[in-house]
Amino acid sequence: MNYLEKRGTLQRLPWINAPLQVGLCGFLLVFAxxxxxxxxxQKSSISISSLEPEIQEVVRKLPDPPKCVFYNKGL
Known part of the structure; x- marks a missing residue:
């Protein structure tokens, strides 16, 4: 948009500003x-020492506590 503004395109065609921005945002959302x-x-691991203190306590009380836990990042 800055490039088009510097070239004077948006001054010559002011009506194209909104449709162009919506189109570019839609394009980026669809593909990016x-x-x-x-x-x-999507699945990641994290060390027990990086968790909240309350969760660390719960995990450390397990019979065989793991060194890291896995979580789903979700979308």
């Missing part, structure tokens, strides 16, 4: 969101 969801793993 699934791409980013595909790039980063």
């Amino acid at each position: 969101t699934p791409l980013c969801c595909a790039l980063f793993p």
